Amino acid sequence: MLPNMSLQEKSQKTAHPSGDNRFKLLDRAITKHQGRGDSLIEILHVAQGIFGYLENDLLIYVAHAIKLPISRVYGVATFYHFFNLKPNGEHTFVLCMGTACYVKGAEQIQNALEEHHHCKFGQTTKDNKVSFITARCVGSCGLAPVAVLDNAVVGKLTRDESIKRVEQMRNSVKATEQTVQEVVV
Amino acid sequence: MTIEDLQELSEQEQQRQSEKKHRILYCSAAGCVSCGSDNVSAMLKTKVKEHTLEKECEVIGTGCMGLCGEGPLVKVQSDNILYQNVDEVTASQIVESHILNGKRVEKNICDTSAPFFASQTKIVLENCGRINSESIDEYVAALGYEALGKALTEMQPHDVIEEIRKSGLRGRGGAGYSTGLKWGIVRKAHGEQKYIVCNADEGDPGAFMDRSVLEGDPHRVLEGMAIAGYAVGASQGYVYCRAEYPLAIERLKLAIKQAEKIGLLGNRILESQFNFRIDIRIGAGAFVCGEETALIASIEGRRGNPRTRPPYPSEKGLWGMPTVINNVETFANVAPIIRNGSDWFSKIGTEKSKGTKVFALAGNIRNTGLIEVPMGIPLRKIIFDIGGGTPEGQEFKAAQTGGPSGGCIPNEHLDLPVDYESLLAVGSFMGSGGLIVMDSTSRMVDVAKFFMQFCMDESCGKCIPCRVGTRHIYGLLDKISKKKATQDDLTLLEELCVMVKETSLCGLGQGAPNPVISTLRFFRHEYEQLLQPVETYLGGEVEVADFEK
Amino acid sequence: MAIKTLTIDGDQYSAQEGETILTVMRQHNIPIPTLCHLEGLSTVGACRLCVVQVEGIPKLLPACTTRVEEGMVIHTATDKLKKYRRMIIALLASEGNHVCAVCVANNHCELQELAYQVGLVRVRYPYLFPKKSLDATHKEYVMDRNRCVLCTRCVRVCDEVEGAHVWDVAGRGINCEIVTGLDDAWGKTETCTSCGKCVMVCPTGALFEKGVTVAEMEKQKGFLKYIITARQKKEWVSFTDGQ
Numbered sequence: 017m018l019p020n021m022s023l024q025e026k027s028q029k030t031a032h033p034s035g036d037n038r039f040k041l042l043d044r045a046i047t048k049h050q051g052r053g054d055s056l057i058e059i060l061h062v063a064q065g066i067f068g069y070l071e072n073d074l075l076i077y078v079a080h081a082i083k084l085p086i087s088r089v090y091g092v093a094t095f096y097h098f099f100n101l102k103p104n105g106e107h108t109f110v111l112c113m114g115t116a117c118y119v120k121g122a123e124q125i126q127n128a129l130e131e132h133h134h135c136k137f138g139q140t141t142k143d144n145k146v147s148f149i150t151a152r153c154v155g156s157c158g159l160a161p162v163a164v165l166d167n168a169v170v171g172k173l174t175r176d177e178s179i180k181r182v183e184q185m186r187n188s189v190k191a192t193e194q195t196v197q198e199v200v201v
Numbered sequence: 202m203t204i205e206d207l208q209e210l211s212e213q214e215q216q217r218q219s220e221k222k223h224r225i226l227y228c229s230a231a232g233c234v235s236c237g238s239d240n241v242s243a244m245l246k247t248k249v250k251e252h253t254l255e256k257e258c259e260v261i262g263t264g265c266m267g268l269c270g271e272g273p274l275v276k277v278q279s280d281n282i283l284y285q286n287v288d289e290v291t292a293s294q295i296v297e298s299h300i301l302n303g304k305r306v307e308k309n310i311c312d313t314s315a316p317f318f319a320s321q322t323k324i325v326l327e328n329c330g331r332i333n334s335e336s337i338d339e340y341v342a343a344l345g346y347e348a349l350g351k352a353l354t355e356m357q358p359h360d361v362i363e364e365i366r367k368s369g370l371r372g373r374g375g376a377g378y379s380t381g382l383k384w385g386i387v388r389k390a391h392g393e394q395k396y397i398v399c400n401a402d403e404g405d406p407g408a409f410m411d412r413s414v415l416e417g418d419p420h421r422v423l424e425g426m427a428i429a430g431y432a433v434g435a436s437q438g439y440v441y442c443r444a445e446y447p448l449a450i451e452r453l454k455l456a457i458k459q460a461e462k463i464g465l466l467g468n469r470i471l472e473s474q475f476n477f478r479i480d481i482r483i484g485a486g487a488f489v490c491g492e493e494t495a496l497i498a499s500i501e502g503r504r505g506n507p508r509t510r511p512p513y514p515s516e517k518g519l520w521g522m523p524t525v526i527n528n529v530e531t532f533a534n535v536a537p538i539i540r541n542g543s544d545w546f547s548k549i550g551t552e553k554s555k556g557t558k559v560f561a562l563a564g565n566i567r568n569t570g571l572i573e574v575p576m577g578i579p580l581r582k583i584i585f586d587i588g589g590g591t592p593e594g595q596e597f598k599a600a601q602t603g604g605p606s607g608g609c610i611p612n613e614h615l616d617l618p619v620d621y622e623s624l625l626a627v628g629s630f631m632g633s634g635g636l637i638v639m640d641s642t643s644r645m646v647d648v649a650k651f652f653m654q655f656c657m658d659e660s661c662g663k664c665i666p667c668r669v670g671t672r673h674i675y676g677l678l679d680k681i682s683k684k685k686a687t688q689d690d691l692t693l694l695e696e697l698c699v700m701v702k703e704t705s706l707c708g709l710g711q712g713a714p715n716p717v718i719s720t721l722r723f724f725r726h727e728y729e730q731l732l733q734p735v736e737t738y739l740g741g742e743v744e745v746a747d748f749e750k
Numbered sequence: 751m752a753i754k755t756l757t758i759d760g761d762q763y764s765a766q767e768g769e770t771i772l773t774v775m776r777q778h779n780i781p782i783p784t785l786c787h788l789e790g791l792s793t794v795g796a797c798r799l800c801v802v803q804v805e806g807i808p809k810l811l812p813a814c815t816t817r818v819e820e821g822m823v824i825h826t827a828t829d830k831l832k833k834y835r836r837m838i839i840a841l842l843a844s845e846g847n848h849v850c851a852v853c854v855a856n857n858h859c860e861l862q863e864l865a866y867q868v869g870l871v872r873v874r875y876p877y878l879f880p881k882k883s884l885d886a887t888h889k890e891y892v893m894d895r896n897r898c899v900l901c902t903r904c905v906r907v908c909d910e911v912e913g914a915h916v917w918d919v920a921g922r923g924i925n926c927e928i929v930t931g932l933d934d935a936w937g938k939t940e941t942c943t944s945c946g947k948c949v950m951v952c953p954t955g956a957l958f959e960k961g962v963t964v965a966e967m968e969k970q971k972g973f974l975k976y977i978i979t980a981r982q983k984k985e986w987v988s989f990t991d992g993q
């Protein structure tokens with residue numbers, strides 16, 4: 017954070033650091049919502065879509081843009097589990113912990129993964145390759161147990177299969193610079 | 202567009218379809234997509250092209266065909282043959298053998314006379330798996346928007362409400378409040394603006410009915426909302442959809458665009474005086490936002506904290522204005538009721554619970570997937586006839602309905618008719634329709650603990666009984682499951698459950714103890730088996746509160 | 751305004767339409783514990799201490815948010831309600847780190863007072879001993895989250911009366927916390943006017959003035975009524991605490 021600076025300076029400072037044109041995309045979304053405070057959640061969705069996660073400066077930027085108290089923006093961002101305030105690893109392994117998946121043994125998969133890869137769910141592997149995340153029902157219960165691997169749903173998982181998949185992710189070469197997707201909500 | 206234009210569009214599309222010799226449908230809902238239906242559909246399309254069959258044969262993605270556990274599913278509509286577990290090889294055989302030579306691919310044929318299909322009654326899902334979920338023309342050809350036309354031209358708003366009330370339709374989101382009465386209250390309430398909100402937050406873990414409807418037949422929901430808008434005098438609607446359903450959101454967006462383009466949403470719908478717009482709001486991963494007042498807070502861009510009712514949203518809802526909030530499935534029932542009349546609808550089901558209910562079958566059951574059955578059907582029939590029983594014939598133990606606010610139904614209550622009142626009577630709850638089957642391998646204390654952890658994680662934290670109470674109930678269950686608890690702990694657990702249920706602010710806290718209460722009611726011995734005999738218990742007395750002055 | 755008649759614990763009372771059950775009870779000095787409610791702030795019905803039983807209604811209703819209706823028959827102190835209130839205070843005691851003997855608010859604490867009022871003698875729930883932070887970066891005040899009961903009075907007074915909205919609730923469920931800004935130091939926020947309203951309305955020793963020691967932090971809540979009357983009626987009435 018940037019202390020000793022007026023709010024306005026701050027927002028100008030954060031506006032386009034290094035001419036980051038991702039902020040232009042964000043601005044466009046804010047304009048589309050006419051800068052209304054009640055569109056906070058929509059705008060946070062867009063911001064996370066563009067930047068990957070919600071950094072402190074980004075939250076401040078949003079707060080100023082839609083004229084909301086910073087604590088309120090923070091309160092909303094921390095209430096909803098979909099919003100990340102920290103960056104994820106290169107890959108994500110989202111294990112469903114919904115009822116159907118639980119009944120079908122998701123917990124055993126969790127334990128196996130945590131043990132084999134020395135990483136608890138909710139954390140990222142030391143090499144920063146894979147973030148282990150749990151979710152509450154991804155809505156493919158018919159295929160339980162289910163995980164979402166980098167946005168692809170994989171059903172009828174087994175322990176061995178999941179360990180193997182994570183190994184593949186960890187061995188993969190770093191993806192090239194992520195392209196900024198245009199996210200319009 | 203006028204009613205006549207709509208009629209014409211419908212005829213044109215029917216004509217177009219009848220000119221095709223074959224319609225090959227593949228399920229493009231989330232379940233089948235995750236077992237690789239994309240490759241299957243690509244193969245189908247390649248083969249059709251390869252054999253220059255494009256003129257006589259179309260390949261179409263549809264909504265959920267129901268039998269998610271056996272996906273990917275492909276259907277040759279013209280011959281009414283359903284194929285299961287289709288891979289790329291089978292896909293090419295379907296085109297080259299079945300379509301070209303009339304020789305069916307026997308090994309993958311799914312027996313559609315089996316009870317899984319034969320015992321169902323489809324209203325909400327009538328189009329799911331039958332029409333192209335991304336085509337408004339196909340929806341219109343399947344009598345879509347006819348009900349909206351009928352309402353706008355032949356009925357006064359209060360007639361619409363009366364029709365819905367007489368049909369006996371009750372909310373499918375959980376509590377089962379009469380939809381007609383709810384609309385009537387909103388109609389009468391004062392407010393310059395009124396809103397229609399579709400609750401598509403479907404947070405119940407183990408349920409995917411609403412998702413399937415949104416992905417497979419999004420126009421049906423939009424039509425239901427528009428009819429509601431006309432009935433209560435609202436011009437704006439919102440669909441609040443959970444972020445975990447990207448495909449549903451995409452399909453909804455597309456559907457809204459399509460409907461706006463041909464004047465079925467927007468200003469002067471079907472050249473009447475009725476204006477109605479629908480926007481989408483996306484949730485952000487909070488189960489409690491399915492609760493109607495929390496949902497309102499969330500749409501308004503705030504933390505999803507519920508508030509005390511009254512006032513109910515029907516009087517003071519979104520931005521303080523009268524608001525109808527209904528579940529996806531509730532809205533999906535509206536168009537057929539208006540189209541076919543309330544008498545038709547109220548003939549289905551039981552005296553107090555009319556129509557059908559969609560259930561998502563999951564857990565230790567052979568046929569996992571989506572089913573729609575008339576209200577009042579015995580649970581046994583759902584689990585053993587339609588669901589095919591447990592997969593390897595293990596002993597059935599209990600079925601769980603109502604998700605984290607629901608309860609377990611054991612063997613001895615299997616002949617219970619499934620309707621709102623009967624489920625309540627055995628301490629369960631209709632909920633949104635997740636039905637999880639557990640067999641003898643499931644430990645009921647663990648099941649209760651699982652649900653309590655869910656509620657604890659999802660508690661918004663506003664009120665004390667739920668915020669702290671669920672934490673302690675979870676702690677006690679954990680202690681019991683680890684065999685460290687005593688009879689005293691069990692007593693404490695029971696007292697806490699009742700207190701949290703009675704004093705919590707919203708339905709989440711009020712319902713959270715239900716899984717514990719219900720497993721205690723039917724499987725108490727499983728708890729007692731895990732208790733420590735008092736003598737050997739070595740844990741210290743909990744500290745006494747230090748409130749001394 | 752129509753007059754409504756109602757029965758509370760067997761006695762008949764009359765009330766204005768639109769008044770809450772709590773208002774009527776306070777007018778007639780019928781005791782009932784409250785925590786999240788504070789005259790002058792919006793009501794949230796969150797602590798659930800004031801729940802009462804209304805005949806004919808299966809659910810318990812909070813007196814602070816429920817409006818009177820003609821013919822209501824209300825029970826405010828049944829054994830069950832008393833027990834629930836004890837349990838609620840016990841839950842609060844187990845949730846935070848409340849060590850009265852060393853607390854600045856000892857003897858002036860509403861939580862302590864409530865514990866006596868509901869007759870809490872022993873907490874049967876295991877203490878959760880949460881790791882909470884203490885923020886002493888503000889030049890005049892301190893926030894000790896160990897003693898916070900999440901009543902949100904500070905959030906509301908800052909937003910509704912002072913208009914600064916420095917505070918808000920962050921997180922969810924058992925992890926909820928009252929924060930300033932992006933959960934950073936209170937002393938760093940540019941929006942705090944140092945008016946001290948949050949400190950005065952805080953029922954416990956979570957918010958207090960720098961420099962006070964054990965049992966010295968007395969809170970004056972009279973200012974709220976004073977300000978609100980002044981704003982609404984343009985009447986500046988004497989500023990003495992009702993207590």
Ligand SMILES: Cc1cc2nc3c(=O)[nH]c(=O)nc-3n(C[C@H](O)[C@H](O)[C@H](O)COP(=O)(O)O)c2cc1C
Pocket residue numbers: 371372373374375376377378400401402403404405488489490491492493494526527528529531633707708709
């Ligand atoms: C904790 C909680 C979660 C809920 N989740 C949902 C949900 O996901 N979908 C839904 O339709 N209703 C949900 N409800 C019920 C809604 O509050 C509301 O009753 C419902 O949307 C009304 O629609 P209906 O009358 O069509 O059922 C939930 C209620 C509670 C208390």
Ligand code: SF4
Pocket residue numbers: 489506507659660661662663664665667668705706707708709710711
């Ligand atoms: S019952 Fe739970 S979810 Fe509902 S208001 Fe209370 S804390 Fe929030």
Ligand code: SF4
Pocket residue numbers: 897898899900901902903904905928948951952953954956957
């Ligand atoms: S700091 Fe005090 S006023 Fe604020 S929520 Fe905590 S206990 Fe209530």
Ligand code: FES
Pocket residue numbers: 112113114115116117118152153154155156157158160161162406407408
């Ligand atoms: S419970 Fe895992 S997908 Fe629904």
Ligand code: FES
Pocket residue numbers: 783784785786787794795796797798799800801812813814815
């Ligand atoms: S004082 Fe009524 S709920 Fe807190």
